[in-house]
Amino acid sequence: MPIEISEKTIKRDFIEKIIKLSGQDINQCFQCGTCVGACPMSDKVDTVPRKLMRMAQYGLEGPVGESQAYWTCASCYSCSVNCPRGIDLARVMEAFRLLTLRKTNEDKVKLSELPEELVKDLPQIAMVSCFRKLTS
Amino acid sequence: MKVTYYPGCTLKTKARNLEDSAVASMKALGVEMEELTRWNCCGAVHSLADDDLIHQVAPVRDLIRAMEQGSDAVVTLCSMCYNSLARANLIMKNDEVKRKTINDFMDEEKDYHGELEVLHFLNFIRDHVGWDKVREQVKVPLNDMKVAMYYGCTLVRPGNVSIEPIGDTKVMGEFLEALGATPVDFPMATTCCGSYQILGNPEAALDVSAAILESALARGAEAVILSCPLCEYNLAKTQGQLTEKQKLSKEVPVYYFTQLLALALGLDSEACRFDLNDHNCLNFLKSKSLVA
Numbered sequence: 145m146p147i148e149i150s151e152k153t154i155k156r157d158f159i160e161k162i163i164k165l166s167g168q169d170i171n172q173c174f175q176c177g178t179c180v181g182a183c184p185m186s187d188k189v190d191t192v193p194r195k196l197m198r199m200a201q202y203g204l205e206g207p208v209g210e211s212q213a214y215w216t217c218a219s220c221y222s223c224s225v226n227c228p229r230g231i232d233l234a235r236v237m238e239a240f241r242l243l244t245l246r247k248t249n250e251d252k253v254k255l256s257e258l259p260e261e262l263v264k265d266l267p268q269i270a271m272v273s274c275f276r277k278l279t280s
Numbered sequence: 281m282k283v284t285y286y287p288g289c290t291l292k293t294k295a296r297n298l299e300d301s302a303v304a305s306m307k308a309l310g311v312e313m314e315e316l317t318r319w320n321c322c323g324a325v326h327s328l329a330d331d332d333l334i335h336q337v338a339p340v341r342d343l344i345r346a347m348e349q350g351s352d353a354v355v356t357l358c359s360m361c362y363n364s365l366a367r368a369n370l371i372m373k374n375d376e377v378k379r380k381t382i383n384d385f386m387d388e389e390k391d392y393h394g395e396l397e398v399l400h401f402l403n404f405i406r407d408h409v410g411w412d413k414v415r416e417q418v419k420v421p422l423n424d425m426k427v428a429m430y431y432g433c434t435l436v437r438p439g440n441v442s443i444e445p446i447g448d449t450k451v452m453g454e455f456l457e458a459l460g461a462t463p464v465d466f467p468m469a470t471t472c473c474g475s476y477q478i479l480g481n482p483e484a485a486l487d488v489s490a491a492i493l494e495s496a497l498a499r500g501a502e503a504v505i506l507s508c509p510l511c512e513y514n515l516a517k518t519q520g521q522l523t524e525k526q527k528l529s530k531e532v533p534v535y536y537f538t539q540l541l542a543l544a545l546g547l548d549s550e551a552c553r554f555d556l557n558d559h560n561c562l563n564f565l566k567s568k569s570l571v572a
Contacts, residue, residue, distance in 0.1 A: 188487065222433075
């Protein structure tokens, strides 16, 4: 699907929010794609981090909101430590998650829907970290 | 020698094998691990948003408790706890504005300025016990055992809390050599196991975990060591599923590094706690004649 880049789809306040929340100058990204090579999940997501960064630079709030990629991010920091422009991409992904969660209040994982067996076996840090990152 | 120790939630329940083996090993090496008298969950993951300081309160409170106990360093075993505490500590040490906000908010506690050093257990053994001492105390050398060193993410990223310079990790190798084992480095030693995505996106986490194990096997590893209970879940507890789904060619025994330490020091089964690992872990050690 082509992505429309126009006055209608560019949201300047979205760019400002991302920069403020992440503390990162997203305009530093020059699309080299190092983050994609470093990300262990890049073959499992609908939008690779490089593309998400481009969308963010244009303030494409709609397409960013529709992407599922940052919900598969495990904040492992591989992208951040490898970025040649010094962008902490993990913080940008967190900003995407928080902006979506704060807007929609829609949790990505629901405790009541998790199988009982799984909950019994999982270490607490799995539950705590998952709910911290994927719920509002 | 005495050291202040922060255990974290998982070590008291699902990862008793990590804690029990570490505490017993340190006792054998003449170190008393003094648990913080009061502690709370560190939050498991570091909050990455600039407007979210409330999630720093939990780890900072733990650090304040350690300071109140008269310590100048706090040691952790769990990699995620290490990462959360170390990163919160850096904020308190280096970010004047955030430090003031957090200290003002926590009005019942003493002010904190990042005075403590947060240490991971691996660095603590290296710097405060020493490999020579470990080598001297080894009763059951782990000869002929090829062990892959899995660092995962939170011990080595981001760079400002990495236990060693990124790309130049040596501590697990030195540790294994001191025990008589053969360390096996492998390309995915610091690749994320999928972490909490085992709940958010289980298939993705399982794929990555299987790839990590295959990468270790391809380098000739017979076993894997790690220090994180969530990595242990993803890399060990899912192996039944991984082989069933044909994502993994064969099962690989996975241990907490402290369990191999306890074993090499000649400690008993109550210290090693292999009963909490998968059955293949004990079978492998039996095949090497390391346990009866």
